Amino acid sequence: EVQLVESGGGLVKPGGSLRLSCAASGITFSGHSMNWVRQAPGKGLEWVSSTSSSSSYIYYADSVKGRFTISRDNAKNSLSLQMNSLTAEDTAVYYCARGIGGGGSRIEAFDIWGQGTMVTVSS
Amino acid sequence: DIQMTQSPSTLSASVGDRITITCRASQSISTSLAWYQQKPGKAPKLLIYKASSLESAVPSRFSGSGSETEFTLTISSLQADDLATYYCQQYYYFSTFGQGTKVEIK
Numbered sequence: 001e002v003q004l005v006e007s008g009g010g011l012v013k014p015g016g017s018l019r020l021s022c023a024a025s026g027i028t029f030s031g032h033s034m035n036w037v038r039q040a041p042g043k044g045l046e047w048v049s050s051t052s053s054s055s056s057y058i059y060y061a062d063s064v065k066g067r068f069t070i071s072r073d074n075a076k077n078s079l080s081l082q083m084n085s086l087t088a089e090d091t092a093v094y095y096c097a098r099g100i101g102g103g104g105s106r107i108e109a110f111d112i113w114g115q116g117t118m119v120t121v122s123s
Numbered sequence: 124d125i126q127m128t129q130s131p132s133t134l135s136a137s138v139g140d141r142i143t144i145t146c147r148a149s150q151s152i153s154t155s156l157a158w159y160q161q162k163p164g165k166a167p168k169l170l171i172y173k174a175s176s177l178e179s180a181v182p183s184r185f186s187g188s189g190s191e192t193e194f195t196l197t198i199s200s201l202q203a204d205d206l207a208t209y210y211c212q213q214y215y216y217f218s219t220f221g222q223g224t225k226v227e228i229k
Contacts, residue, residue: 109157109172
């Protein structure tokens with residue numbers, strides 16, 4: 001079955017850290033860019049970060065730059081998001097999503113999405 | 124940053140109606156635009172990429188058009204299953220999503 005499965009979400013205090021993971025199965029992973037998108041409760045979608053297929057190109061939204069780090073392990077078909085210095089504004093469902101194209105330097109449309117993992121930042 | 128503005132925010136229509144959602148970019152994005160459908164409690168689903176290319180297995184009643192700064196998503200004959208929120212996304216410079224259009228069935 002084609003799927004992306006996120007894990008690692010939970011409740012964390014302001015200023016804390018959390019590491020999200022995304023495991024891919026049944027899909028081609030290494031030849032595609034990978035991305036994180038989040039959605040605060042009752043709100044719209046917000047792009048968070050992207051990595052090219054070889055990790056040569058990495059991009060972040062201004063809202064998370066300097067606090068979040070995206071990484072991937074093509075041998076393990078896995079994507080991660082290390083989140084530090086968390087604030088209440090980071091509370092959201094976090095989705096990992098695959099880029100539709102060849103995984104080069106450009107961000108692409110996202111053709112496969114995981115089911116999401118909830119991150120709640122609260123004291 | 125490139126801002127994406129969708130209109131309307133909410134749309135109510137009957138089964139069988141033709142509906143159109145508009146997405147405007149704050150600067151030219153060529154055809155680097157995608158449309159997604161998100162049903163309540165579910166992950167978004169890709170419908171259209173490169174402004175007008177239909178994703179595999181998406182029904183042909185969905186179509187996209189436009190370039191530069193103005194884009195449209197059209198559903199030619201609305202079905203009950205199309206109840207959802209629709210988002211546009213630019214990926215020309217980093218990435219930005221529109222605020223969403225909620226489609227309700229009358």
